[in-house]
Amino acid sequence: MNMMIIIFRIMKINGSVALVTGANRGLGLAFAKALLERGAKKVYAAARDAESVTLPGVVAIQLDVTDPESVARLAAQVPDLTLLINNAGISKGKGALGANAVELARQEMETNYIGPLAISSAIAPILARNGGGAIVNVLSALSWAVLPTSATYSASKAAAWALTNGLRHELGPQGTQVVGLHVGFVDTDLTAGINAPKSKPEDVVKSALDTVESGGTEVLADDVSKTLKANLSNGVYLRTVG
Ligand SMILES: NC(=O)c1ccc[n+]([C@@H]2O[C@H](COP(=O)([O-])OP(=O)(O)OC[C@H]3O[C@@H](n4cnc5c(N)ncnc54)[C@H](OP(=O)(O)O)[C@@H]3O)[C@@H](O)[C@H]2O)c1
Numbered sequence: 001m002n003m004m005i006i007i008f009r010i011m012k013i014n015g016s017v018a019l020v021t022g023a024n025r026g027l028g029l030a031f032a033k034a035l036l037e038r039g040a041k042k043v044y045a046a047a048r049d050a051e052s053v054t055l056p057g058v059v060a061i062q063l064d065v066t067d068p069e070s071v072a073r074l075a076a077q078v079p080d081l082t083l084l085i086n087n088a089g090i091s092k093g094k095g096a097l098g099a100n101a102v103e104l105a106r107q108e109m110e111t112n113y114i115g116p117l118a119i120s121s122a123i124a125p126i127l128a129r130n131g132g133g134a135i136v137n138v139l140s141a142l143s144w145a146v147l148p149t150s151a152t153y154s155a156s157k158a159a160a161w162a163l164t165n166g167l168r169h170e171l172g173p174q175g176t177q178v179v180g181l182h183v184g185f186v187d188t189d190l191t192a193g194i195n196a197p198k199s200k201p202e203d204v205v206k207s208a209l210d211t212v213e214s215g216g217t218e219v220l221a222d223d224v225s226k227t228l229k230a231n232l233s234n235g236v237y238l239r240t241v242g
Contacts, residue, residue, distance in 0.1 A: 017041055020087055028088065046074075182225040
């Protein structure tokens with residue numbers, strides 16, 4: 001097999017121009033805060049409702065990642081972008097056979113997979129013009145494993161994981177660093193009903209931004225994601241619980 005060696009300029013957060021999707025709360029808000037703290041020149045904080053962005057110092061923009069018109073408007077709003085964080089996501093928390101499973105799966109696919117695909121595609125030429133830059137896709141430990149209630153969410157995150165690896169091939173030649181972020185439960189609204197150990201959003205974001213700045217391509221932000229990755233070849237995803 002012929003291997004192409006990809007060289008990208010290491011991204012420094014200081015002086016970068018970043019866009020975070022779903023930046024009004026949860027992990028996205030933690031990303032926006034940390035980017036400002038690390039000296040990003042500008043942070044575009046995107047949300048479905050731009051008025052729900054209350055963090056001082058960011059540029060709020062309206063973006064519904066499932067709305068093609070909203071995504072089509074995006075490129076003209078962020079011509080100076082160097083760092084894209086595809087963070088917006090949903091989890092319906094139902095299994096593959098629950099009520100409305102097909103409709104809920106479509107919503108998760110639209111948000112967690114088609115959204116990052118459409119946005120990355122719209123933004124790629126801007127990153128190229130601005131020297132390559134970087135994309136971080138917020139995936140999940142559940143890209144690699146399935147809980148009794150996560151079949152459709154896991155499928156959407158597995159699709160987004162494959163997308164991330166595909167983007168790395170296609171964007172490498174223009175010098176864009178592509179990073180996948182895996183993590184187990186994080187303490188945000190998304191896991192409000194779950195009683196289990198959770199990482200702090202700030203710690204997850206620190207791991208992600210440290211990885212970007214070190215030129216890495218994969219973030220394993222907690223022990224759950226590290227253990228799952230280490231045991232993929234043992235068939236950890238074949239085990240069932242409940
Ligand atoms: N929390 C966890 O345990 C965990 C673990 C692994 C991965 N993740 C991933 O981390 C990311 C952030 O999740 P979170 O935990 O911060 O969840 P969260 O607190 O529920 O926040 C989700 C964010 O995504 C936004 N969003 C949802 N649908 C959108 C759409 N169609 N267009 C634009 N924005 C949309 C929400 O905006 P609104 O306010 O408008 O709803 C909100 O800002 C997601 O991709 C999630 O899958 C989370």
